[in-house]
Amino acid sequence: xxxxxxxxxxxxxxxxxxxxxxxxxxxxxxxxxxxxxxxxxxxxxxxxxxxxxxxxxxxxxxxxxxxxxxxxxxxxxxxxxxxxxxxxxxxxxxxxxxxxxxxxxxxxxxxxxxxxxxxxxxxxxxxxxxxxxxxxxxxxxxxxxxxxxxxxxxxxxxxxxxxxxxxxxxxxxxxxxxxxxxxxxxxxxxxxxxxxxxxxxxxxxxxxxxxxxxxxxxxxxxxxxxxxxxxxxxxxxxxxxxxxxxxxxxxxxxxxxxxxxxxxxxxxxxxxxxxxxxxxxxxxxxxxxxxxxxxxxxxxxxxxxxxxxxxxxxxxxxxxxxxxxxxxxxxxxxxxxxxxxxxxxxxxxxxxxxxxxxxxxxxxxxxxxxxxxxxxxxxxxxxxxxxxxxxxxxxxxxxxxxxxxxxxxxxxxxxxxxxxxxxxxxxxxxxxxxxxxxxxxxxxxxxxxxxxxxxxxxxxxxxxxxxxxxxxxxxxxxxxxxxxxxxxxxxxxx
Amino acid sequence: xxxxxxxxxxxxxxxxxxxxxxxxxxxxxxxxxxxxxxxxxxxxxxxxxxxxxxxxxxxxxxxxxxxxxxxxxxxxxxxxxxxxxxxxxxxxxxxxxxxxxxxxxxxxxxxxxxxxxxxxxxxxxxxxxxxxxxxxxxxxxxxxxxxxxxxxxxxxxxxxxxxxxxxxxxxxxxxxxxxxxxxxxxxxxxxxxxxxxxxxxxxxxxxxxxxxxxxxxxxxxxxxxxxxxxxxxxxxxxxxxxxxxxxxxxxxxxxxxxxxxxxxxxxxxxxxxxxxxxxxxxxxxxxxxxxxxxxxxxxxxxxxxxxxxxxxx
Numbered sequence: 001x002x003x004x005x006x007x008x009x010x011x012x013x014x015x016x017x018x019x020x021x022x023x024x025x026x027x028x029x030x031x032x033x034x035x036x037x038x039x040x041x042x043x044x045x046x047x048x049x050x051x052x053x054x055x056x057x058x059x060x061x062x063x064x065x066x067x068x069x070x071x072x073x074x075x076x077x078x079x080x081x082x083x084x085x086x087x088x089x090x091x092x093x094x095x096x097x098x099x100x101x102x103x104x105x106x107x108x109x110x111x112x113x114x115x116x117x118x119x120x121x122x123x124x125x126x127x128x129x130x131x132x133x134x135x136x137x138x139x140x141x142x143x144x145x146x147x148x149x150x151x152x153x154x155x156x157x158x159x160x161x162x163x164x165x166x167x168x169x170x171x172x173x174x175x176x177x178x179x180x181x182x183x184x185x186x187x188x189x190x191x192x193x194x195x196x197x198x199x200x201x202x203x204x205x206x207x208x209x210x211x212x213x214x215x216x217x218x219x220x221x222x223x224x225x226x227x228x229x230x231x232x233x234x235x236x237x238x239x240x241x242x243x244x245x246x247x248x249x250x251x252x253x254x255x256x257x258x259x260x261x262x263x264x265x266x267x268x269x270x271x272x273x274x275x276x277x278x279x280x281x282x283x284x285x286x287x288x289x290x291x292x293x294x295x296x297x298x299x300x301x302x303x304x305x306x307x308x309x310x311x312x313x314x315x316x317x318x319x320x321x322x323x324x325x326x327x328x329x330x331x332x333x334x335x336x337x338x339x340x341x342x343x344x345x346x347x348x349x350x351x352x353x354x355x356x357x358x359x360x361x362x363x364x365x366x367x368x369x370x371x372x373x374x375x376x377x378x379x380x381x382x383x384x385x386x387x388x389x390x391x392x393x394x395x396x397x398x399x400x401x402x403x404x405x406x407x408x409x410x411x412x413x414x415x416x417x418x419x420x421x422x423x424x425x426x427x428x429x430x431x432x433x434x435x436x437x438x439x440x441x442x443x444x445x446x447x448x449x450x451x452x453x454x455x456x457x458x459x460x461x462x463x464x465x466x467x468x469x470x471x472x473x474x475x476x477x478x479x480x481x482x483x484x485x486x487x488x489x490x491x492x493x494x
Numbered sequence: 495x496x497x498x499x500x501x502x503x504x505x506x507x508x509x510x511x512x513x514x515x516x517x518x519x520x521x522x523x524x525x526x527x528x529x530x531x532x533x534x535x536x537x538x539x540x541x542x543x544x545x546x547x548x549x550x551x552x553x554x555x556x557x558x559x560x561x562x563x564x565x566x567x568x569x570x571x572x573x574x575x576x577x578x579x580x581x582x583x584x585x586x587x588x589x590x591x592x593x594x595x596x597x598x599x600x601x602x603x604x605x606x607x608x609x610x611x612x613x614x615x616x617x618x619x620x621x622x623x624x625x626x627x628x629x630x631x632x633x634x635x636x637x638x639x640x641x642x643x644x645x646x647x648x649x650x651x652x653x654x655x656x657x658x659x660x661x662x663x664x665x666x667x668x669x670x671x672x673x674x675x676x677x678x679x680x681x682x683x684x685x686x687x688x689x690x691x692x693x694x695x696x697x698x699x700x701x702x703x704x705x706x707x708x709x710x711x712x713x714x715x716x717x718x719x720x721x722x723x724x725x726x727x728x729x730x731x732x733x734x735x736x737x738x739x740x741x742x743x744x745x746x747x748x749x750x751x752x753x754x755x756x757x758x759x760x761x762x763x764x765x766x767x768x769x770x771x772x773x774x775x776x777x778x779x780x781x782x783x784x785x786x787x788x789x790x791x792x793x794x795x796x797x798x799x800x801x802x803x804x805x806x807x
Binding site for chain 2 (some may be wrong): 054057059081084090092096098099100101105108109112113114119120147189352370482
């Protein structure tokens with residue numbers, strides 16, 4: 001700790017360690033969060049970022065080490081209440097609002113001082129002011145029920161809530177993948193607000209897999225790997241490549257993505273026209289996909305890509321006008337918690353659920369075949385567990401997602417629909433999955449891939465850009481550039 | 495957008511609509527019911543059911559279910575018909591003890607992470623047993639003051655209606671409008687988030703179960719005030735009626751989505767449905783089945799509305 005410290009230290013972590021059973025999630029981590037600074041925290045899933053964050057938020061207790069906040073050693077009594085009292089707030093990766101309450105009522109949950117006569121009005125003003133400050137023209141009504149809002153708006157509310165001030169101060173806000181559900185415009189507004197907040201003396205810990213975000217927003221970047229801090233430097237001292245190198249993932253430069261897959265056969269296996277909301281607008285282009293192709297669905301979040309995938313999924317089961325699907329369909333869900341995993345089941349059960357039909361013997365499940373398939377896919381897709389009979393929740397998020405991929409790829413489906421499945425997955429896992437997708441496509445499977453990440457589109461043979469529920473542009477691999485996708489996504493707004 | 499808005503309002507209006515339709519049907523078949531006395535006869539048993547429904551609603555708000563409320567109301571009725579009259583101090587202490595046991599059950603369920611269905615199912619036999627110990631054979635007598643309250647001749651409309659409205663409004667203010675009410679409902683919606691904000695889930699569950707115990711006491715006392723005598727088995731069907739009332743009134747089993755006003759209306763609808771079927775001169779053997787059909791129709795309507803809402807938004 002010989003670095004010159006110009007800013008006073010808000011939080012000082014000294015040798016903080018935490019293990020879950022035999023797994024060492026955090027190994028003696030020490031670092032400082034100065035006042036008026038944004039610290040970027042990057043690393044793989046399972047590198048210990050989330051554990052560190054939960055310890056800071058007080059929802060996990062450190063196994064050993066010291067936590068010093070504003071010069072006071074709080075190690076012994078550090079908990080949720082202490083963290084709150086010292087103005088440490090957290091926006092968790094999984095959304096943590098109460099869906100049955102209104103936006104204003106959710107603000108009240110965080111602020112015990114909002115009570116007595118007129119608390120509803122004060123809560124509404126508090127959250128509206130903060131939303132106005134972070135996301136100008138957000139269009140969110142404080143009386144709206146959170147469950148009725150889109151996922152992006154819920155995230156906006158949660159972020160605004162974390163920054164809101166009542167009698168409780170806000171000194172440090174920890175943002176865990178805050179932009180995962182936000183489109184480019186909203187993400188930009190948030191990052192700009194983070195800079196303003198920091199300029200006014202607040203502190204932010206920004207955890208993100210989007211390295212560009214971290215590089216442009218953070219003052220310092222802390223890189224974690226295997227529960228340890230492996231690098232800590234000024235943001236300017238990092239480049240995208242050096243960051244990735246520090247994380248130690250096996251990512252090579254992006255060029256590897258460019259190998260095209262071969263279209264097998266000329267008759268499309270999927271052809272689907274978007275559902276038009278009004279009769280006056282033409283439906284736009286139809287989506288076509290051939291055997292062996294990886295087709296990308298791009299555009300801003302929530303512009304009809306998921307609806308399209310669901311239409312195709314339904315179209316495989318029963319006739320739907322405008323949709324023709326030739327083959328069995330499987331889907332890889334993006335929202336793991338609600339659409340993906342069976343949280344109480346084992347890894348093996350989660351993996352084999354789509355293939356039980358083939359494994360049944362005289363109406364009973366052949367448990368040996370089930371076990372065999374689970375073991376086989378554990379090896380093939382590299383799921384980090386010793387035992388496929390462990391509960392699915394024992395895996396990290398990225399590995400849970402791999403199980404969902406194994407579920408789809410292990411089934412007999414020839415058409416795989418992917419609903420932004422890489423949300424919050426680390427780069428190493430991504431690379432492994434990309435390679436597997438290309439291998440499977442070469443064998444004749446078709447992939448329809450909705451993604452919000454530009455880099456992933458580079459793996460696609462064909463990209464359809466969606467806007468307002470319609471396909472506005474249709475780009476072949478050779479025509480694909482980030483500018484063109486962005487242009488098409490925003491045309492109407494300009 | 496407008497379609498979702500309309501659908502949401504229909505969902506809120508649905509319990510009221512069901513009640514109005516039933517009331518009109520009853521009036522059509524039996525115009526004499528459209529009087530002070532008629533309304534009183536039709537609805538006087540609604541008040542204890544409404545109290546029990548609200549008690550159940552408190553428990554459902556925090557994602558639990560109380561299968562012992564019927565037996566508990568019966569126990570309260572037995573205490574009300576015996577100890578409360580003969581030895582008021584003992585009676586009040588027994589009832590207060592019941593509320594405390596409920597709060598303790600909430601704590602037990604939360605701390606040991608037990609399924610409330612199992613715990614309360616077990617407790618239903620405990621309450622039933624206690625009720626039989628207090629009053630081995632049907633009988634006893636309600637205290638005179640209780641009798642006086644329940645048969646109070648209020649101007650214009652029967653007492654039951656005023657009491658139900660007051661019940662709905664008070665619980666609505668407490669649970670839907672108050673600052674701590676938002677926290678309590680938040681426990682049903684996302685307990686982890688509420689806990690992370692620094693609230694105690696244990697307290698919330700104890701408060702909700704304690705309130706359920708308290709309103710169960712009101713239900714039992716209202717019932718014994720109407721029937722004048724007690725019986726351990728008097729309210730066993732309240733368990734299912736109260737759950738049906740909450741759901742009929744627009745509540746949901748999980749997620750903290752409840753409506754106190756709807757729950758009271760739901761309880762009244764269920765009471766009216768029974769009278770309605772009597773007016774139809776339906777064979778009593780078929781009445782329970784027919785009551786079930788009414789329930790299914792209303793709930794099917796709600797699902798239909800929810801779908802339109804989902805499609806529209």
